[in-house]
Amino acid sequence: MQAFRWNPPKSSRAARNNGDARERYAHPDLRESSSLFVGQVVAKAATWQDPEDVRELRTLTCTGIVAIKVGKRFSQRGLHAMTEQSFDPLQYKAKQRQDWDAVAAGWKKWWQTLEQGAQRVSDRLVALAEIQPGQRVLDVATGIGEPAVTAARKIGPTGWVVATDQAPQMLAVAQERAADKGLQNIEFLEMDGEVLDLPEDGFDAILCRWGLMFFPECAKALARMVRLLAPNGRLAAATWDIPPKVPMISLAMGVVQRELQLPPPPTKAPGPFSLADTRTLEQHFTQAGFTDVHSEPLTVPFEFPSVEDYVGFQQEVAAPVVTLLADHPPRRQAEIWAAIAGAARQYATAEGRIRFLNEAICIVGRRPR
Numbered sequence: 001m002q003a004f005r006w007n008p009p010k011s012s013r014a015a016r017n018n019g020d021a022r023e024r025y026a027h028p029d030l031r032e033s034s035s036l037f038v039g040q041v042v043a044k045a046a047t048w049q050d051p052e053d054v055r056e057l058r059t060l061t062c063t064g065i066v067a068i069k070v071g072k073r074f075s076q077r078g079l080h081a082m083t084e085q086s087f088d089p090l091q092y093k094a095k096q097r098q099d100w101d102a103v104a105a106g107w108k109k110w111w112q113t114l115e116q117g118a119q120r121v122s123d124r125l126v127a128l129a130e131i132q133p134g135q136r137v138l139d140v141a142t143g144i145g146e147p148a149v150t151a152a153r154k155i156g157p158t159g160w161v162v163a164t165d166q167a168p169q170m171l172a173v174a175q176e177r178a179a180d181k182g183l184q185n186i187e188f189l190e191m192d193g194e195v196l197d198l199p200e201d202g203f204d205a206i207l208c209r210w211g212l213m214f215f216p217e218c219a220k221a222l223a224r225m226v227r228l229l230a231p232n233g234r235l236a237a238a239t240w241d242i243p244p245k246v247p248m249i250s251l252a253m254g255v256v257q258r259e260l261q262l263p264p265p266p267t268k269a270p271g272p273f274s275l276a277d278t279r280t281l282e283q284h285f286t287q288a289g290f291t292d293v294h295s296e297p298l299t300v301p302f303e304f305p306s307v308e309d310y311v312g313f314q315q316e317v318a319a320p321v322v323t324l325l326a327d328h329p330p331r332r333q334a335e336i337w338a339a340i341a342g343a344a345r346q347y348a349t350a351e352g353r354i355r356f357l358n359e360a361i362c363i364v365g366r367r368p369r
C-alpha cells in the first residue's frame with residue numbers, strides 16, 4: 001500500500017468548505033489534481049458525453065446540480081436514475097438536512113436509550129471492517145457520532161477518523177460528544193455522503209450506520225466509496241430489514257400512514273427501509289466494485305421505560321415520522337400520537353416497559369487489491 005501522509009488539523013471542527021477538507025487531507029499526489037468547480041464543469045459538458053464521465057463529474061462537484069443537468073442533456077445511456085423521475089434528489093437532500101437538523105437535540109437527549117441497543121451495531125461494523133489501531137477511518141452519515149466514536153476508541157491516538165454528515169446540527173452534537181469523551185482523533189466534516197470530496201485511496205475502512213438508505217443514489221455513492229478506500233480496505237454498513245422486522249420504527253410510521261391514508265412510498269424512494277432487500281443491497285456493493293461481499297442479520301433491542309417515553313422518543317428523534325405529521329393541525333397530531341401509543345402497548349413487558357426487537361442488516365465488502 002502506498003504510504004499516506006495525513007495532515008490532520010490542530011483541532012477538530014466542522015468544516016463547511018469541502019475543498020478545504022480535500023486540501024488538508026490530500027495525499028501528496030492528489031493535491032496536484034485540483035477539484036472541479038461548477039464553472040469548469042459547464043465548460044466541459046459538451047465534450048463529456050459518456051455516462052462514466054458524467055458519473056465521475058457528478059462525484060466531483062459539491063452540489064451535483066450541474067452534473068444532473070449534464071446527465072439529462074448529453075447522455076441517453078445508463079442514466080435512468082438521473083433522468084426518469086420527477087423525484088428531485090437535490091430537493092430531497094435539502095429537506096433531509098432540515099429534517100435531521102430539527103431532531104438533533106432529540107438525538108442528544110435520547111442517545112443513551114438508543115445506544116443501549118445500537119452500540120452492538122457499531123461494534124459489529126468495526127469488527128466487520130477489521131479496524132485496527134493506527135488506521136484511517138471514514139464514517140459516512142455519522143449523525144451525532146456513531147460509529148465514529150466507537151472506531152476512534154479502537155484505532156487509538158495514532159489513528160484518525162473523519163466523520164461526515166450533511167446535517168450541521170447533528171454534527172455539532174457529535175463534536176460535543178467526542179469532546180466530552182476526550183477524543184482528539186476525530187474530525188467532523190459537513191458533507192453529502194453521495195459527494196464525498198475526500199482523497200482517493202485515503203482510508204483503511206469506511207463505516208456507515210443507518211445512513212445509506214437515505215441516499216437517493218446509493219449505488220453511485222458506493223462506487224465513490226470504493227475509490228476512497230485503500231486497496232484491501234473494507235466498507236461495513238448497517239441498514240434496516242423490512243418494516244415488520246423493525247417495529248421500533250415501522251409501528252409509528254405505519255400508524256401515521258394509516259391515519260393519514262398515505263399511499264405506500266414509491267419502491268425506490270430513499271427511506272429507513274429502502275435497503276431492506278439483502279440481495280439488492282449485496283448487488284449494489286458488488287456492482288460498485290466491492291469483493292467478498294457478505295451480509296448478516298443482527299438483532300437490535302430497544303427498550304423504553306413506558307409508552308409515554310416511546311412516544312416522546314418518536315416525537316423528538318424520528319425525523320421521517322415528525323416530517324409526515326408536521327403540516328397537520330396540533331389536534332390531529334395529538335390524535336395520531338395517541339394512536340401510536342395505543343399500538344405500542346402490544347410491546348409492553350410484564351413490568352410495563354416497551355421493548356422492541358428489531359432486525360438490522362450488516363454488510364461488508366472489500367476493495368480488491
Ligand SMILES: C[S@@+](CC[C@H](N)C(=O)[O-])C[C@H]1O[C@@H](n2cnc3c(N)ncnc32)[C@H](O)[C@@H]1O
Nearest residue numbers: 100141142143146165166167192193209210214
Ligand atoms: C438514522 S441517522 C443515523 C446516524 C448515525 N449514523 C447513527 O447510526 O446513529 C441518519 C443520518 O444520515 C444523515 N444523512 C441523510 N442523508 C445524507 C446525505 N445525503 N449525506 C450525508 N448524510 C446524510 C442524516 O443527516 C442523519 O444524521
